Amino acid sequence: MEALQIIANNGTVRRASSFNEYAEDAQIITDEPIIRKANHFIEANTQEVTLQHLVKDCIIPVFSKDNELTISHPQFIETVYDAAQSFFSRERIEQPEIRTSHVVKGRIPQAIHKPANQLLESDKTIYYERAAFSIDIPTVYETVEGNRLNLSVTGVRAFNRESLFSKKSAERFSVAIGFKNQVCCNMCVSTDGLKNDIRVTSSRDLYQAILELFNQYNPAKHIHLMQSLGDSHLSEHQFCQILGKMRLYQCLPQGYQKRLPRMLLTDSQINNVARSYISDENFGSLGNDLNMWKFYNLLTGSNKSSYIDSFLDRSLNATEIAQGINNALHGDEQFKWFID
Structure with a gap:
């Protein structure tokens, strides 16, 4: 920002030739950065x-x-990106946002006897046990309850799901296509937009499986389901009751729990839903009725704390819970236990 010179205003008419005699010392005004x-x-x-x-x-x-080599994280990402470019050839495909976790550290053979504090960077090796990425397609979008949703493709790979100590076998990948809420970057995943257990032995087979997923996904149906959530509301009492039932669900006997729809959110994530209901600037509704679209985004927002290997499964479960409770408000029996 340019420095501003603050001039005293005493009502005197000033000529250009005598301007300096009326000027006070300059003060530098700066904006504090907003983080x-x-x-x-x-x-x-x-x-x-x-x-x-x-x-x-x-x-x-x-x-x-x-x-035998595994299909690496970069190969996975590039395969999904190529499939998206092929299937959505007329759309703009953005570069992937990549997140990793569980770094696995090693060292090169020449450094096997070095103490750890003497290792050079060139002596070290790493790879990430788990990786997730999101590829946005911003030219395919819709607005729901004032929130812009961009079409997005998400991929998950976790080596902890592979048998790396055995011979080469089919490797597991998870890929989803759905919409990302641009207000909060929450992922919205539907049943027909998720393949949670793709098993392949080559990048070519993976590419084919991804194209099949894109082909089966119905974005218009998905948007309609999300738009319908804005037509229903929970009272604060109903919202608190649902949270209580979610906490109770975790403690139910296994046989009792199996008779109910699945609920995969953890206690800490349920706590995050409660906290966001009070403080989230986009979806909080303390003291007011909460529409089901906001409730859905409270669930998907809490899912961001999931580990990579459970992220997409819980993303889908958040959709199932929101739609199930929405249906229960209109008389459906399947999720009735959560609101009774």
Whole structure:
């Protein structure tokens, strides 16, 4: 910002030739920087990385018994990106936002006898056990309750789900296509927009599975379901009762729990829903009725604290809970237990 010169105003007419005699000492006015927390589609214990970092700085895990390469995180991301470019050829495809967790550290053979405090950066190796990414397609969008939703593709890979100590076998991937709320970067996932257990042995097979997912997904139906949430409301009493039932759900006997719809949110995430109801600037409604669209975003917002390997499954479950409770408000029996 440019410095401003503050001039005393005493009503005197000033000529250009004598301007300086009326000028007071300059004061520098600066704006304090406003620090805003960046929104990410997932948070938990993740860190943001670049594709270049994954390619240049990370090793590729192998199946130990035959030393066969796994499909690496960069290969996974590039395969999904290529599939999105092919399927949405007329749309703008943004670069992926990548989040990783659970770093696995190692060292090169030449540094095997070095003490840890003497290791050089060139002696170290790393890879990330878990990676998630989101690719936005901002030219495909809709507005729901004043929130812009961009079409988005999300991928999840977790090596802890693989048997790396055996021979090469089919590897597991999770991919979803849905909408990302641009107000908060919450992911909205529907049943037909998720393949949570893709098992393939090559990038080519993975590419084909992703195209099949894109083809089966119905974005118009998904948008309609989300728009319908804004037509129903919870009273504060009903909202508190639902939270109480969610906490109770975790403690139910297994047989009793199986008779109810699944609910995957943890106690800490339910606490986050309650906290956000009070303080969230976009979806909080303390003292007022809460529409089901806001309730849905409280659920998807709390899901950001999930670990990468459970993120998409809980994203879908948040949709199931919101739509189920919305239906229960209109007489459906399936989720009635949560509002009784």
